[in-house]
Amino acid sequence: xxxxxxxxxxxxxxxxxxxxxxxxxxxxxxxxxxxxxxxxxxxxxxxxxxxxxxxxxxxxxxxxxxxxxxxxxxxxxxxxxxxxxxxxxxxxxxxxxxxxxxxxxxxxxxxxxxxxxxxxxxxxxxxxxxxxxxxxxxxxxxxxxxxxxxxxxxxxxxxxxxxxxxxxxxxxxxxxxxxxxxxxxxxxxxxxxxxxxxxxxxxxxxxxxxxxxxxxxxxxxxxxxxxxxxxxxxxxxxxxxxxxxxxxxxxxxxxxxxxxxxxxxxxxxxxxxxxxxxxxxxxxxxxxxxxxxxxxxxxxxxxxxxxxxxxxxxxxxxxxxxxxxxxxxxxxxxxxxxxxxxxxxxxxxxxxxxxxxxxxxxxxxxxxxxxxxxxxxxxxxxxxxxxxxxxxxxxxxxxxxxxxxxxxxxxxxxxxxxxxxxxxxxxxx
Amino acid sequence: xxxxxxxxxxxxxxxxxxxxxxxxxxxxxxxxxxxxxxxxxxxxxxxxxxxxxxxxxxxxxxxxxxxxxxxxxxxxxxxxxxxxxxxxxxxxxxxxxxxxxxxxxxxxxxxxxxxxxxxxxxxxxxxxxxxxxxxxxxxxxxxxxxxxxxxxxxxxxxxxxxxxxxxxxxxxxxxxxxxxxxxxxxxxxxxxxxxxxxxxxxxxxxxxxxxxxxxxxxxxxxxxxxxxxxxxxxxxxxxxxxxxxxxxxxxxxxxxxxxxxxxxxxxxxxxxxxxxxxxxxxxxxxxxxxxxxxxxxxxxxxxxxxxxxxxxxxxxxxxxxxxxxxxxxxxxxxxxxxxxxxxxxxxxxxxxxxxxxxxx
Numbered sequence: 149x150x151x152x153x154x155x156x157x158x159x160x161x162x163x164x165x166x167x168x169x170x171x172x173x174x175x176x177x178x179x180x181x182x183x184x185x186x187x188x189x190x191x192x193x194x195x196x197x198x199x200x201x202x203x204x205x206x207x208x209x210x211x212x213x214x215x216x217x218x219x220x221x222x223x224x225x226x227x228x229x230x231x232x233x234x235x236x237x238x239x240x241x242x243x244x245x246x247x248x249x250x251x252x253x254x255x256x257x258x259x260x261x262x263x264x265x266x267x268x269x270x271x272x273x274x275x276x277x278x279x280x281x282x283x284x285x286x287x288x289x290x291x292x293x294x295x296x297x298x299x300x301x302x303x304x305x306x307x308x309x310x311x312x313x314x315x316x317x318x319x320x321x322x323x324x325x326x327x328x329x330x331x332x333x334x335x336x337x338x339x340x341x342x343x344x345x346x347x348x349x350x351x352x353x354x355x356x357x358x359x360x361x362x363x364x365x366x367x368x369x370x371x372x373x374x375x376x377x378x379x380x381x382x383x384x385x386x387x388x389x390x391x392x393x394x395x396x397x398x399x400x401x402x403x404x405x406x407x408x409x410x411x412x413x414x415x416x417x418x419x420x421x422x423x424x425x426x427x428x429x430x431x432x433x434x435x436x437x438x439x440x441x442x443x444x445x446x447x448x449x450x451x452x453x454x455x456x457x458x459x460x461x462x463x464x465x466x467x468x469x470x471x472x473x474x475x476x477x478x479x480x481x482x483x484x485x486x487x488x489x490x491x492x493x494x495x496x497x498x499x500x501x502x503x504x505x506x507x508x509x510x511x512x513x514x515x516x517x518x519x520x521x522x523x524x525x526x527x528x529x530x531x532x533x534x535x536x537x538x539x540x541x542x543x544x545x546x547x548x549x550x551x552x553x554x555x556x557x558x559x560x561x562x563x564x565x566x567x568x569x570x571x572x573x574x575x576x577x
Numbered sequence: 578x579x580x581x582x583x584x585x586x587x588x589x590x591x592x593x594x595x596x597x598x599x600x601x602x603x604x605x606x607x608x609x610x611x612x613x614x615x616x617x618x619x620x621x622x623x624x625x626x627x628x629x630x631x632x633x634x635x636x637x638x639x640x641x642x643x644x645x646x647x648x649x650x651x652x653x654x655x656x657x658x659x660x661x662x663x664x665x666x667x668x669x670x671x672x673x674x675x676x677x678x679x680x681x682x683x684x685x686x687x688x689x690x691x692x693x694x695x696x697x698x699x700x701x702x703x704x705x706x707x708x709x710x711x712x713x714x715x716x717x718x719x720x721x722x723x724x725x726x727x728x729x730x731x732x733x734x735x736x737x738x739x740x741x742x743x744x745x746x747x748x749x750x751x752x753x754x755x756x757x758x759x760x761x762x763x764x765x766x767x768x769x770x771x772x773x774x775x776x777x778x779x780x781x782x783x784x785x786x787x788x789x790x791x792x793x794x795x796x797x798x799x800x801x802x803x804x805x806x807x808x809x810x811x812x813x814x815x816x817x818x819x820x821x822x823x824x825x826x827x828x829x830x831x832x833x834x835x836x837x838x839x840x841x842x843x844x845x846x847x848x849x850x851x852x853x854x855x856x857x858x859x860x861x862x863x864x865x866x867x868x869x870x871x872x873x874x875x876x877x878x879x880x881x882x883x884x885x886x887x888x889x890x891x892x893x894x895x896x897x898x899x900x901x902x903x904x905x906x907x908x909x910x911x912x913x914x915x916x917x918x919x920x921x922x923x924x925x926x927x928x929x930x931x932x933x934x935x936x937x
Binding site for chain 2: 188225337392406407408410411412462466468469470471472473474475476478480481483484490491493494502503504505507552553572
């Protein structure tokens with residue numbers, strides 16, 4: 149109701165604004181004329197209608213018009229949320245009130261705030277006025293909300309870019325969006341939009357959903373609704389990375405995931421990086437081998453995450469302590485998990501591998517491709533270049549040291565030979 | 578650095594039965610043993626050239642700093658917060674992933690022992706010494722060589738395995754005098770021929786009075802002290818002046834908590850105890866519930882003053898009567914200190930009523 153009132157106020161203001169353009173005598177005439185009655189009925193209509201239908205009445209285009217392309221772009225821009233940022237119940241103009249606990253805090257320092265007139269003249273409805281005066285333009289999006297490319301909706305922040313309904317606490321992103329079709333006897337080629345949406349709260353919870361519908365927006369809504377009811381919880385280490393290195397495969401998509409220290413960042417396929425941001429993983433490295441279909445990457449990654457083993461499980465499997473050595477902590481042995489009964493050195497057969505990573509990867513060994521040397525290393529010119537530059541190898545550090553010592557690029561010889569200066573520099577006096 | 582690594586080697590070679598410190602680092606049985614070894618080693622290396630210190634007019638801190646009892650007191654203070662050694666520090670190192678390992682009970686024990694050694698290594702006490710007196714030792718005067726060269730000539734013996742302090746370095750001046758090199762010339766030659774990556778040929782600009790003051794105002798005490806430790810020998814004039822400036826600044830502003838858990842904590846306590854500026858430090862220790870540190874510091878105070886005989890030794894590591902006796906006889910700010918101590922005792926010691934309640 150309040151929302152509608154806000155909209156209504158704006159619409160009335162708009163009508164008033166329009167009438168003020170009319171010459172003054174006519175206005176006076178109107179006020180005294182029997183037409184006043186009609187105006188009243190119009191206000192009654194505003195009260196009985198919702199804001200949506202009111203907006204529609206302004207922005208509507210006839211069927212024929214729509215076919216010709218009228219109102220195709222302008223309509224969506226004309227509609228504004230005039231209720232945005234409106235503070236209700238504070239009074240208008242000079243009669244603004246202080247209601248402790250409602251529009252102010254109850255305590256200011258140690259004193260209890262008293263109900264009374266508001267001192268400051270700040271207009272709580274300034275945002276509405278601003279919205280009215282605002283020149284219609286395309287909304288500027290934050291670079292992280294714009295998506296992978298400008299061409300399609302993949303990677304975009306759906307809450308900022310669409311008018312669909314989403315759960316409040318979750319971030320929604322499109323992973324894959326395509327047009328699919330099949331042949332039917334009735335309709336021939338039957339086209340649909342297929343979308344994969346992931347949602348996450350940035351704190352260990354993620355959901356994946358796929359939807360198909362006639363329009364893209366409805367398929368997004370469908371996929372988002374499915375994603376939010378299929379949430380899974382993912383274990384993380386220190387809210388920063390995965391528990392251990394793992395390998396995971398879904399059909400032809402194979403992923404190797406490596407845990408990384410804090411501050412490393414996300415070094416992986418964009419779909420995996422997107423999912424990591426939704427989960428709240430900050431540091432990770434992953435390589436994708438085989439098929440790079442976005443949905444299958446997402447599924448393979450999620451599968452791997454969910455199948456991670458806890459450290460207690462590792463300790464029980466091996467009957468050994470799981471210990472972390474962090475170079476940042478001077479390699480202090482911090483015990484992550486201990487078994488109920490620990491084996492001693494004698495009980496471990498020589499054939500058994502006790503490498504943690506090898507155990508976590510299930511015996512798989514990742515092939516690290518050696519980096520190829522650039523082609524010019526084989527050329528003779530490279531050797532000449534190396535020989536030529538060798539004598540200058542410490543020059544830059546030397547320069548910095550001299551600048552630190554003398555304040556500028558001088559040396560111990562400068563005082564002795566002030567007339568000897570570098571080419572281009574002015575001689576000292 | 579070289580000194581430190583040699584000390585570590587010494588610890589490793591001689592003392593194999595250092596019991597490990599757990600994560601919270603409680604009392605270790607063999608700590609006194611370790612401290613004795615460390616201090617002996619320091620004493621050997623540093624006292625080589627200090628000579629007979631008793632002859633000098635001023636009291637020399639080296640006489641007391643390398644005392645076994647003082648060393649064990651100070652090292653105990655440092656090792657009380659040994660877990661701080663393993664907190665992440667920003668030292669410009671590259672990011673490296675933490676390694677996960679499967680360990681048996683024995684291997685875990687070994688790793689913990691190694692960590693305990695590491696903590697002892699990083700908590701070694703930087704010596705508090707007097708500045709070295711510069712004396713020119715002339716070897717020969719050859720005036721016939723006058724005018725032969727345009728600059729003085731330095732010569733160094735670079736044979737392998739000679740300690741830096743004992744290395745022979747001589748200078749031939751322009752007037753033909755052959756003499757032992759001065760302190761500055763020595764450090765320059767040694768850094769040239771045996772470069773230490775943590776040192777620079779010239780002392781860095783951060784030790785200039787203006788920059789040092791700015792660092793002190795920003796409370797970068799650990800940085801200053803670490804850097805000074807790396808750059809200078811412990812009896813260097815500049816080292817002594819920089820450390821004493823830093824310790825004095827900390828004392829004046831009561832910022833003792835910045836050095837808790839660092840290797841400089843014990844040295845700070847020794848400096849304050851030796852020069853009789855212990856009151857604020859004690860006040861801080863008591864009010865921040867580190868009464869054991871206060872007891873150790875007062876103990877060091879007595880050990881540095883052999884003339885004071887009529888005192889009772891502490892009965893326990895947190896003996897408040899020991900501190901009370903110090904306050905009544907030697908403290909300058911008696912009122913504040915006894916108030917703090919009383920407040921501590923009221924808050925932290927169980928009263929007779931409490932004990933009755935516990936026993937029933």
